[in-house]
Amino acid sequence: MTTTTPGAVRPDTAVRANPARDTWNVLTRELKPVVRDPFTLIFSLVQPLVFLGLFAPLLIGSSGLPVGETLQWFVPGVLVMIVLFGTGATGSNLQYEMMTGSHERTLVAPLARSSLLVGRALKEIAPIVVQSLIIVLIAWPFGFTINGPGLVIGLALLAVFGVGLGSLSYTLALKTKDREWLFWGVQQTLIFPLLILSGMLLPLDDGPPWMRAIATVNPVNWVVQAERALFAGDLGSVNVLWGWFSAIILAAIGLWAGVRAIRKSS
Structure with missing residues (x-):
């Protein structure tokens, strides 16, 4: 039989939130699947x-340039x-968790709220690097030149x-909640103009002046130009x-908006 001495202080066994540790735990949890x-x-x-x-051969035929130069x-x-397309749609995973109730359970866990967003956003790095390397290796035998330092900096x-883009996608999911139609409506409305106005598929040099003007303020355009x-x-x-300036600003805005949204999430 144990007795408790009056006035004795019980040891504090509560788990304290630690943003760095919690972000790592969320990151590893998201990477497991x-x-x-x-x-x-x-x-x-x-x-x-x-x-x-399918699109590259058409571009090669219309440009008249060598295959390697066109692929470059x-x-x-x-x-x-x-x-x-990948990170822009990743918020749908969080939206599914909100609809099934698993997101609410993570909110009551002894974790820093910010880590729930930052850990998820950092998870996007792994598929980006793996998928990019696969595409580069596929294009390499056809004349695509790989510059070592440029590849590392580009990745x-x-x-x-x-x-940044993943954080904004999670923010959109947190704002739309169970309205899946609204998430995809906003996502699709934004993705395709950003794609077309980035010169990703076709050069914008011969486009109308208004299109070139919009492209100058499109962060995706500068990332594309930097990668090239x-x-x-x-x-x-x-x-x-x-390109780095655009990516860093987008990441800062995305993380700020995402952390702010998840702290207000209930």
Whole structure:
């Protein structure tokens, strides 16, 4: 039989929130399904591979340029497309969790609220890097030139861009909640103008002035231009600086909006 001395202080056994530790735990939790089922990464490459296999030959035929030179222009755009379509839709996973009730259970866990968003956003880096490397390796035998330092810097740029875009996708999911139609309506309305006005598939040099003007304020356009410069080995290009600036600003805005939204989530 144990007795408690009057006035004795009980030891504090409560688990305290630690943003760094909690972010790591959320990150590893989100990566486990990817590791267990890596086929999903390959399956999600179907759309980029279709563009690479069907659109690239049309571009080669219309441009009259050598295959290698055309791929050097086109492949970096495909890599940005992977991020745009992949991370732009990732909020639907969070929306599904909200509709099934599992998201509410994570909210009451002894975790920092910010870690629930940041950990999810950082998870996007892994599929971005893996999928980008696969596309680069597929294009390599057909004349696509790989610049080592440019590849590393380009993947890092795509990772930062993906974190920002993924955070905005999660923010949209938190705002739309169980209205799945609204999430996809807003997502589709934004994705395709961003794609077309980035010069990702076709050059905008011969486009109307209003289209070129909008492209100058489109962050996706600058990321695409930066990737092209990096893969061409032009590491000091001003386009690389603008690409990093756009990606960092987008990541900062996305993380700020996402953390703010998840802290208000209930």
